[in-house]
Structure formats: structure tokens, C-alpha cells
Amino acid sequence: MLSFQNVTRVFGQSTAVDHATFDIDRPMMVGIIGASGAGKSTLLRMINRLTDASDGRILFEGQDILPLKGADKRRWQSQCAMIFQQFNLVPRVDVVSNVLHGLLNRRGLGATIFNLWPREDISRAIAILDRLGIAEQAAKRAEALSGGQQQRVAIARALMQDPKIILADEPIASLDPMNAQIVMRTLRQIHEEDGRTVIANLHTLDTARRYCDRVIGMRKGRIVFDGVPELLTPAAAREIYGAGHDFSEAATSTEIDALDRPEAAMRDDAYAARLLAD
Numbered sequence: 688m689l690s691f692q693n694v695t696r697v698f699g700q701s702t703a704v705d706h707a708t709f710d711i712d713r714p715m716m717v718g719i720i721g722a723s724g725a726g727k728s729t730l731l732r733m734i735n736r737l738t739d740a741s742d743g744r745i746l747f748e749g750q751d752i753l754p755l756k757g758a759d760k761r762r763w764q765s766q767c768a769m770i771f772q773q774f775n776l777v778p779r780v781d782v783v784s785n786v787l788h789g790l791l792n793r794r795g796l797g798a799t800i801f802n803l804w805p806r807e808d809i810s811r812a813i814a815i816l817d818r819l820g821i822a823e824q825a826a827k828r829a830e831a832l833s834g835g836q837q838q839r840v841a842i843a844r845a846l847m848q849d850p851k852i853i854l855a856d857e858p859i860a861s862l863d864p865m866n867a868q869i870v871m872r873t874l875r876q877i878h879e880e881d882g883r884t885v886i887a888n889l890h891t892l893d894t895a896r897r898y899c900d901r902v903i904g905m906r907k908g909r910i911v912f913d914g915v916p917e918l919l920t921p922a923a924a925r926e927i928y929g930a931g932h933d934f935s936e937a938a939t940s941t942e943i944d945a946l947d948r949p950e951a952a953m954r955d956d957a958y959a960a961r962l963l964a965d
């Protein structure tokens with residue numbers, strides 16, 4: 688289905704992703720973990736062509752998606768929707784319109800600017816919001832919603848594209864523990880019920896363990912772990928995070944406690960090291 692073959696991305700002197708090679712041969716939920724700067728975002732962004740690869744091939748159902756241009760590239764991008772840590776909604780615009788923006792690649796800019804959406808698109812947007820439990824927010828401005836609700840709107844916008852793959856770049860890093868769980872459960876539900884592949888960059892090992900079928904661990908651009916969560920032993924975690932021997936798996940088994948800490952939103956090596964060393 689999705690095949691990475693020696694995919695590399697170089698920025699100047701630094702190699703953000705170094706010969707990444709792996710196959711996803713059936714719909715699954717994949718968590719990508721690693722310290723800040725390990726290359727997780729770059730890996731994800733190369734899939735939907737927000738970032739170009741320097742070398743290698745990414746095949747989707749046999750076709751290399753890296754050389755795609757123009758309409759072909761847009762078609763591919765509509766098959767792999769992305770959600771972001773900061774939701775990337777239009778804050779002053781109502782929720783339904785934000786969801787309808789998921790159709791931008793298909794309906795064009797005119798429909799978006801003039802808010803000219805066919806009735807069936809609007810009905811579908813509301814049905815998706817209903818599925819995600821936020822239909823009653825449909826008429827509100829996006830900025831009036833809580834973070835967790837805004838991320839669900841972003842997921843609804845992604846679903847509007849009817850994508851085969853959902854790419855989630857730190858989807859819960861800005862959320863409180865309760866909303867983080869709701870968003871992760873929503874992503875899991877979308878995978879299980881719709882058969883879509885979800886690939887999510889995650890900050891806590893425990894979230895990857897709890898929600899993902901497979902975990903890919905990156906360190907300094909290289910994939911150093913690829914397996915089922917059960918194989919994510921303390922030794923494997925040390926390898927991924929470069930942590931010391933005082934690493935304790937128990938320290939990462941309380942995702943909610945970890946997210947509860949005020950510094951949980953920090954995205955740096957010190958945070959990962961502290962988490963592992965606690």
C-alpha cells in the first residue's frame with residue numbers, strides 16, 4: 688500500500704531523514720516517536736508532499752508519488768489529509784465552513800471564497816461533525832471552540848476529503864489530557880470503522896502503545912525501531928530517545944500524568960530526557 692524506499696531529506700548540512708525504508712501493507716494505525724528533531728515531521732510531510740524528498744521513492748499502491756506535479760499532486764494530496772498540532776483552522780470562520788475547506792482541492796478556490804457549497808456537501812459536513820460529536824458547534828466560529836473541539840473540526844475537515852491516509856503531526860501536543868484522549872480515540876475509531884490508515888507523530892510512548900498497531904521510532908533521521916507496541920521495551924525506548932540506563936518504562940506509562948505537567952507542551956530533547964529519566 689505505502690512503501691518508503693531509502694527516502695532521504697537533507698537540509699543544508701543536516702540530514703533530517705536518512706534512508707527511511709518501511710512498508711505499510713494494510714490499513715493500520717502507526718505511531719511515529721522520537722526526540723525533537725529526530726525527523727518525524729519531515730517524514731510525515733514528505734508523504735503528502737508538503738516537503739520534497741532529496742532522494743528515494745515513496746510508492747502508494749505501486750505509484751511513486753514524489754514526482755507528481757500539478758493536478759496529479761493535488762489529487763494525491765486529497766488522498767492523504769493532514770492534521771496539525773495547532774489545528775490550522777480559519778479562526779473567525781464558522782465550523783461547517785472550516786470542514787468544507789477540506790474540499791478545496793476538489794471544488795476550487797471560488798467555492799471557498801464565496802462560500803458557495805452544494806447542499807449535499809453541507810449535509811455531509813454536518814454528518815461528519817455529528818459523527819465526531821460536535822454537530823451542535825456547527826454554526827459557531829472555530830475560535831470559540833475548545834482545543835479538543837477544534838482538533839475534532841480539523842479531523843472532520845480531513846474526513847471531508849475522504850482520504851485513504853490521515854497524517855497527524857503531533858495531534859495532541861496542545862491538548863489537555865482529557866481532550867488528548869478524545870482525539871486519539873477519534874483517530875482510532877476512524878481507522879477501525881473506515882479502514883483508513885492513520886500515521887501520527889506522537890510525543891509520549893504511552894500514547895503510541897495504547898492506540899497504535901505499530902510504532903516506528905526515529906533517532907537523528909534514522910529509523911531505529913519498527914514493530915508492534917509490545918516490542919517497545921525500555922531498551923528499545925533508550926535506543927530511540929538516547930536516554931540513560933536509568934530509563935524506567937513506568938515513567939512513560941502514565942500519559943495523563945505526563946500531559947498534566949505544565950511543561951508537557953515543550954517540544955525539546957530536555958523534555959523527552961526528563962520524561963525518560965523520571
Ligand SMILES: Nc1ncnc2c1ncn2[C@@H]1O[C@H](COP(=O)(O)OP(=O)(O)OP(=O)(O)O)[C@@H](O)[C@H]1O
Pocket residue numbers: 698701702703721722723724725726727728729730954955
Ligand atoms: N525547513 C527546514 N529547514 C531547515 N532545517 C529543517 C527544516 N525542517 C526541518 N529541519 C531540520 O530537520 C531536522 C528534523 O526536523 P523535524 O521537524 O522533522 O523533527 P521532529 O522529529 O518532527 O521534531 P519535533 O518533535 O521537534 O517537531 C531538524 O534538525 C530540523 O532542524
